Amino acid sequence: MKQPGLLKHTDKLNEQMARYGVKFGIYKNNVFKEQLFPFDSIPRVIGHKEFMLLEKGLKQRVMALNLFLKDIYSKKQIVKDGVIPEDFIFASSGYMAECEGVMPVKGIYSHISGIDLVKGKDGQWYILEDNLRVPSGASYPMIARELCRRSSPETFRDNKLEDNRNYAGLLRWTMDYVNTGGHTVILTPGRYNAAYFEHSYLAEKTGAHLVTGSELKADNDRLYYISADGSREQVGAVYRRISDEYLDPMNFNPESLIGIPHIYDVFRKGNVALLNAPGNGVADDKGIYYFVPEMVKYYLGEDAVLSNAPTYLPFYEKDMKYVLENFDKLVLKDVAEAGGYGVVFGSSMSKEQKKDFIKLLEKEPRRFIAQEVIDFEDLDIVDNGEIVPRKADLRAFVLMADEPIVWKSGLTRFSRNPDSFIVNSSQGGGFKDTWVLYQ
Numbered sequence: 019m020k021q022p023g024l025l026k027h028t029d030k031l032n033e034q035m036a037r038y039g040v041k042f043g044i045y046k047n048n049v050f051k052e053q054l055f056p057f058d059s060i061p062r063v064i065g066h067k068e069f070m071l072l073e074k075g076l077k078q079r080v081m082a083l084n085l086f087l088k089d090i091y092s093k094k095q096i097v098k099d100g101v102i103p104e105d106f107i108f109a110s111s112g113y114m115a116e117c118e119g120v121m122p123v124k125g126i127y128s129h130i131s132g133i134d135l136v137k138g139k140d141g142q143w144y145i146l147e148d149n150l151r152v153p154s155g156a157s158y159p160m161i162a163r164e165l166c167r168r169s170s171p172e173t174f175r176d177n178k179l180e181d182n183r184n185y186a187g188l189l190r191w192t193m194d195y196v197n198t199g200g201h202t203v204i205l206t207p208g209r210y211n212a213a214y215f216e217h218s219y220l221a222e223k224t225g226a227h228l229v230t231g232s233e234l235k236a237d238n239d240r241l242y243y244i245s246a247d248g249s250r251e252q253v254g255a256v257y258r259r260i261s262d263e264y265l266d267p268m269n270f271n272p273e274s275l276i277g278i279p280h281i282y283d284v285f286r287k288g289n290v291a292l293l294n295a296p297g298n299g300v301a302d303d304k305g306i307y308y309f310v311p312e313m314v315k316y317y318l319g320e321d322a323v324l325s326n327a328p329t330y331l332p333f334y335e336k337d338m339k340y341v342l343e344n345f346d347k348l349v350l351k352d353v354a355e356a357g358g359y360g361v362v363f364g365s366s367m368s369k370e371q372k373k374d375f376i377k378l379l380e381k382e383p384r385r386f387i388a389q390e391v392i393d394f395e396d397l398d399i400v401d402n403g404e405i406v407p408r409k410a411d412l413r414a415f416v417l418m419a420d421e422p423i424v425w426k427s428g429l430t431r432f433s434r435n436p437d438s439f440i441v442n443s444s445q446g447g448g449f450k451d452t453w454v455l456y457q
Contacts, residue, residue, distance in 0.1 A: 024059040027169040028400050032057055034165050039215050040158065056448035057162055058399040062410065062430040063179075063453045069426065072135075072143060075324030076414055077422040078314055080131045083148060083301045084418065085317040087127040090300060091117050101316050102309050105333070109384050110306065111354050112151075112299020114262060116269055120286050122295040123196040129293040130192065130257075131416040135324070136394035144327045144392055146411065148307060150298040152259050155413050155429035155449075156185055157216035160223070162451045163427070180454040182427030186223035188417050193226065193255045195419035196291035200252035201243050203227040205234070207260050207276045217259050226257065236280035241290045255291040256281070262296045270296075304353035304387050305331065328390040332383040341379070341388045345372060348388045350379075363391065397450070399432055408432045412452065428452040 024031075032054070041052045064072070089096055090107060097104050107113055132153025134146045163182050167174055193202045204226045206217040221228035227243060234253065235242050242250040258265060264274040269282040284290045300306065308329050311322040330337040330348075341348060345364040352360030367375065379386055396407030410432040415425040430450040 024061075024166055024170050024173050025400065027166075028057075028059040031059055031162075031165055031169060034169075035161065038161060038165075040161060041215055055158060056434070057158075058432065058448055058450045059166070060398050060400060060405070061451040061453045062397055062412065063455065066455045066457050069454045071323065072414065073424040075143075075322070076133055076416050076424050078318065078320065078323055079133065079145070079148070079310060080128060080416045080418060080422045082310065082314040082317045083131070083150060084125075084127050086313050087150075087295070087298060087301050088121075088125060089317075091297060092119065092121075096313070096316055099316070101312055102306070103333075105384060106303075106305050106309070107300060110300045110303040112262075112297070112301070112303050114270075114297040114299070116282070117295075117297030120297075121288075122285075123198060123288060123291040126196060126418050127295040127298055128301070129196065129295075129418050130189070131418070133414045133416060134411055135414060136327075136392055136411045139393050139395055143324055144394075145310075145324050146327055147304070148302040148310065149413075150294060150302040152261065152294065153413070153415070154213040154216055154259075155431075156189075156415050156425070157219040158449050159427050159429055159451050160185055161219065162449070166451060177453070178456055180426035180456050182425065182452075182454075185415070185425055185427070186220065188423060188425060189220065189257075190224045190226075192417045192419050193224070193257055193291075193293060196293065197254035198289055198291055200241075200254035200290075201227055202255045203229045203234070203243060203253055203257070205229055205231070205256050205258040205260055205278075207231075207264070211259070213259065220257075231260075231276045231278045234278045234281065236278060236284050239284055239287045239289055241278075241281060241284045253290060255293065257293045262299060265292075265296060304351055305333070305384065308387060327392055330388045332379055332386055332388065337388075338380075338383060342376065345376070347391065349391050350375070350386055350388050352386060354385070397430070397432060399434075399448070399450075401434070406436070408434065408436065410450070426454040 035057055036054055041054055096102050097107060128150040130153060132149035135143050136146055137143050159182060204217055204221045206214060206228060208230055218228055233244050235244055241253040243253050244250050260276060263271040265277045266282040267274040267277050268279045285292050308331050311326060314320055314322040330341050332338040332341050348364050350362050394409060397410040398405050399408050410430055413429040417423050430452045431447050433447050
């Protein structure tokens with residue numbers, strides 16, 4: 019691949035991104051802090067045939083997860099047939115009893131799915147996590163590609179890669195597909211949300227209104243956008259970037275100040291589409307992740323194309339036995355945490371820490387999963403003028419309308435710490451563009 023044009027523009031590209039406000043905000047010790055999301059100009063490159071395999075497996079997985087959500091909030095046949103224990107549904111923090119019997123517009127639950135993968139040094143891709151609630155990150159490779167094209171147009175003339183600038187069109191197509199009649203809006207919690215840059219960027223690119231909860235009003239089983247002059251216009255689709263519990267204080271958390279009273283009642287009546295649907299968290303629970311390959315077989319009658327990382331559930335006696343016997347070789351994850359939090363490596367604990375953790379594990383086995391540590395591939399990055407290897411993952415985006423479509427790009431995140439496997443932006447990681455070759 020020919021990339022020298024991009025390498026010499028690394029500093030300039032990061033300066034431009036700072037000017038555009040390409041930032042990621044985090045709360046730490048009750049203080050909100052914005053930081054730049056560092057960009058590395060050496061792209062991840064995925065070959066055409068390799069991406070075709072990923073595409074097939076990602077479509078399959080998202081279809082199965084949508085069918086699972088439809089089933090779990092209606093007949094629960096997968097539980098009745100003994101494929102998934104009942105405890106793993108109703109004990110999930112993502113399960114919402116309020117969603118029972120409620121069918122989203124056109125039966126779609128996860129319109130935008132962010133699936134996290136790593137490529138092992140054995141050449142095989144492994145899925146680490148499914149994100150079906152409010153997955154973020156598509157805006158970063160979008161703006162990176164836009165700025166890279168401006169800085170080094172010859173790079174994109176000389177390399178045969180897929181154009182990733184169609185994400186906004188795919189997202190708009192997804193929103194329009196379920197729109198019940200009226201405006202399309204992107205609902206943000208506001209300026210101090212970690213992904214506010216993305217909310218505003220996607221609104222600009224899709225032509226949707228960027229709104230906060232105070233600009234929407236539910237009335238007579240319809241949802242309305244209240245404009246600056248006080249007039250109101252009906253809303254047919256809401257791409258919401260607010261967590262389930264804060265979406266509607268009348269139906270969920272009554273203390274929410276950022277939601278819209280009775281928006282869920284409008285949704286329940288089928289008069290507005292919410293992207294993604296409330297209640298999706300039960301499907302991206304890290305404990306449920308263990309069962310996704312079985313879901314694929316159960317709902318689609320197919321073997322899973324893409325593998326999970328080897329995973330153990332301490333909930334099961336045999337898995338608990340394995341975890342205790344192999345503790346130092348495993349990574350333990352709290353199923354309720356995200357963003358790289360709640361992840362501990364057995365090998366990094368002191369004797370006392372192991373003793374305390376095992377005691378907690380035995381007391382709350384449903385709370386944790388354990389996984390083999392995958393030695394996933396390093397990608398080259400530029401660090402202080404030197405090219406060095408760092409661990410990297412990939413968040414692939416799958417959009418669902420009448421069929422799933424995998425965006426031919428993705429968010430490649432990397433660790434800036436040479437000793438760390440954790441790549442999340444909230445943990446100080448950076449990102450790359452993801453090139454998919456078209457032949």
